[in-house]
Amino acid sequence: MRTAEAFAKTKAEGRAALVGYLPAGFPTLADSIKAIDIMIDHGADIIEVGLPYSDPVMDGPAIQRAADRALAAGFRTRQAFEVVEAVAGRVPILIMTYWNLVERYGVDVFARDFAAAGGAGLITPDLIPDEAEEWLTASDAHDLDRIFLVAPSSTEERIAATVRACRGFVYAQSVMGVTGARAATSTAAPALVERTRAHTDLPIGVGLGVRDGDQAAEVASYGDAVIVGSAIVGCYLETDDIPSGHQRLADLTADLAAGVRR
Amino acid sequence: MPQPDVFGHWGEFGGRFVPEALIAALEELDIAHAKALEDPGFQAEFDRLLREYGNLPSPLYRADRLSEEAGVEIWLKREDLNHTGAHKIRNVLGQALLTKRMGKTRVIAETGAGQHGVAAATAAAYFGFDCTVYMGEEDTRRQALNVARMQLLGAEVVPVTTGSRTLKDAMNEALREWVATVDNTHYLIGSVGGPHPFPRLVRDYCRGIGDEARAQLLERAGRLPAAVAACVGGGSNAMGAFTAFLDDDVKLYGFEAGGEGLDTGRTAAAINSGGIGVLHGARTYVLQDEDGQTKESHSISAGLDYPAVGPEHAHLAATGRAVYEAVTDAEAMDALEKLARTEGIICAIESAHAVAGALRIAPSLDPGSIVLVNLSGRGDKDMGTVVDYFGFGDADNKGDQQ
Structure with a gap:
């Protein structure tokens, strides 16, 4: 399913979309598929499948630990496509990845295999449009969405250029810092969304370390999508008991889904 | 002398593969460095520092x-x-002088065995900056003497416990910290790597x-x-x-x-x-x-x-x-x-x-x-x-x- 279809649906329902992130291969390869199904069953509108990487400079401790675990268990890039293929159909499936993994796989080949698996688009946290020529071409050729990031430090000029390169939605990295759950809410986030909206009609997703339904409701009041990662990963980090992690994830997703519907 | 293009590319190499959040700081740094290079006052101060303090x-x-x-x-x-x-004193003094010029008051650095960390802490002490050095946990144990040197110079040494717990992970952690503190902090990088303009800037100081x-x-x-x-x-x-x-x-x-x-x-x-x-x-x-x-x-x-x-x-x-x-x-x-x-x-x-x-x-x-x-x-x-x-x-x- 395309990202635009999911946003058309949530817009019609007058609410923000819930985007859930989980690294492929975490807590295990099979359980990452199971966990994504659980998120979809409990109200996630879009899924981000993370590609575990050895040097994730934008991620905080929770996602770093999850990636380390998946890599230690022998995760390979091509297995991400198995995950995508297994969960695609009901909601749009995006991959979020550091750029070297795509470049190493081959940008066009990656786009081809990902599209064939039923993927909708890529989120590229360390690729700015200025460096993305090959990806712009490949994403057009294989009809994939491309989601670049804007940040509180982005100038108006850069926001304008970045949203022009985006397709699907725009990812607002709404705090200056790495991914991870935060207790405090951000004043920078609504301001960034407002600045970005002045340059585009695309939906704007907000990543802000949201960890529960209340925070999801707050972010949903100004963003078009609420992106949740570290809190989801956290369901499996603090326990070796995967079934209990699945239960925590089901409860968390239901809470978040209720949040975006308030 | 060969120069990179405006985005820091030497042929197919270089560039800026970093989160958008850092682009503004890299732009600021690029402009500050370019201006400093053309400023006789900066050059004179850098030369004086190298001569009187660096023994050059x-x-x-x-x-x-x-x-x-x-x-x-x-x-x-x-x-x-x-x-x-080591030659590293050239790089840290150049970057510290630039830090002062940009009005920043804190530097962070990555270090492997501790040599760049010690040099960065030295420059920070000289200029009165706060200094935090990221160092792989493995390395802090193997290089306790350099940890002590940095501490004596007034720097905080943060052991990095992620990934392989070595230099590359210390660099990841420094980049993460920089994203969060970029308003008042300069990332005093230790070599001619990293996103543009760091490779050019470090080369120019060395x-x-x-x-x-x-x-x-x-x-x-x-x-x-x-x-x-x-x-x-x-x-x-x-x-x-x-x-x-x-x-x-x-x-x-x-x-x-x-x-x-x-x-x-x-x-x-x-x-x-x-x-x-x-x-x-x-x-x-x-x-x-x-x-x-x-x-x-x-x-x-x-x-x-x-x-x-x-x-x-x-x-x-x-x-x-x-x-x-x-x-x-x-x-x-x-x-x-x-x-x-x-x-x-x-x-x-x-x-x-x-x-x-x-x-x-x-x-x-x-x-x-x-x-x-x-x-x-x-x-x-x-x-x-x-x-x-x-x-x-x-x-x-x-x-x-x-």
């Missing part, structure tokens, strides 16, 4: 006994005599090595060298030595850390055994597996133990302007011992790679040619490794290896 220009020394063995004239650029014991040596040689020997030799980890001392000679008819040799040998996989030779990839914000040669996951590097020399190389080196290698060869741990340690016994100079193990490389290329040069070797650092910090390797420390030991 460093001497150029003709190593006669070593030359006799090599069959060519070997001239050593004595960066080992600089304040803090290029005095080659500028001085070129003038010193012309004055003393009346001619240019046939070749320049330097060790390459990230590559700041080598870029510093090469830059002045890029437009001359002078061969440039970078010697990477071959570790236990290229065929063993236990190496840090990114150009010789890595592939083109993106790491720490730049496209360059990276030691990586089939999927692009970074591989751990190995070298007896902590300062060269890094799985990538600065993008300008990647470009010089790809275009053939400079030649990069690997020197193994064993070859470097032999050269370290040879230099000590012929010249009475104990150099850093890093620099011993350059000495070994110079001795290797000497037979390919016309007799009497000059080889300029950048002796980038002193060896005091390496005596623990030397003791373990040669089995010294026992008065009966005559120095037979292991």
Whole structure:
């Protein structure tokens, strides 16, 4: 399913979309598929499948630990496509990845295999449009969405250029810092969304370390999508008991889904 | 002198592969650096600092006994005599001066064995900046003396417990911290790597090595060298030595850390055994597996133990302007011992790679040619490794290896 279809649906329902992130291969390869199904069953509108990487400079401790675990268990890039293929159909499936993994796989080949698996688009946290020529071409050729990031430090000029390169939605990295759950809410986030909206009609997703339904409701009041990662990963980090992690994830997703519907 | 394009590309290498959140800070840094380079006041202050505080220009020394063995004239650029014991003082003083100019009051740095951390802490102490140094947890244990030095200089040392817990992970952590604190903090990077403009900026602050040596040689020997030799980890001392000679008819040799040998996989030779990839914000040669996951590097020399190389080196290698060869741990340690016994100079193990490389290329040069070797650092910090390797420390030991 395309990202635009999911946003058309949530817009019609007058609410923000819930985007859930989980690294492929975490807590295990099979359980990452199971966990994504659980998120979809409990109200996630879009899924981000993370590609575990050895040097994730934008991620905080929770996602770093999850990636380390998946890599230690022998995760390979091509297995991400198995995950995508297994969960695609009901909601749009995006991959979020550091750029070297795509470049190493081959940008066009990656786009081809990902599209064939039923993927909708890529989120590229360390690729700015200025460096993305090959990806712009490949994403057009294989009809994939491309989601670049804007940040509180982005100038108006850069926001304008970045949203022009985006397709699907725009990812607002709404705090200056790495991914991870935060207790405090951000004043920078609504301001960034407002600045970005002045340059585009695309939906704007907000990543802000949201960890529960209340925070999801707050972010949903100004963003078009609420992106949740570290809190989801956290369901499996603090326990070796995967079934209990699945239960925590089901409860968390239901809470978040209720949040975006308030 | 070759310059990168406006986005910091040297050919296909370099660039900015970082989160958008850092772009504004990199732009600010790029503009500040460009203005500083054109400002006579900045240059005068930098020169004064290097001279009065850094003990520069460093001497150029003709190593006669070593030359006799090599069959060519070997001239050593004595960066080992600089304040803090290596070329690194040039980089940290340049960046600290720029930090002050940008109105920032705090610096962060990554360090492997602690040499850059100590240099950064030194510059921070001089300028009165707050300083936080990220260091792999493994390295903090192995290099407790350098941790103590940084602490004495007033820096906070943060052990990094993620990933492989080494230099590359310390660099990841410094980048993460920088995103969150970029308003008042400068990332005082330790080599010619990272996103644009860092590779160019660090090169510009280190290029005095080659500028001085070129003038010193012309004055003393009346001619240019046939070749320049330097060790390459990230590559700041080598870029510093090469830059002045890029437009001359002078061969440039970078010697990477071959570790236990290229065929063993236990190496840090990114150009010789890595592939083109993106790491720490730049496209360059990276030691990586089939999927692009970074591989751990190995070298007896902590300062060269890094799985990538600065993008300008990647470009010089790809275009053939400079030649990069690997020197193994064993070859470097032999050269370290040879230099000590012929010249009475104990150099850093890093620099011993350059000495070994110079001795290797000497037979390919016309007799009497000059080889300029950048002796980038002193060896005091390496005596623990030397003791373990040669089995010294026992008065009966005559120095037979292991």
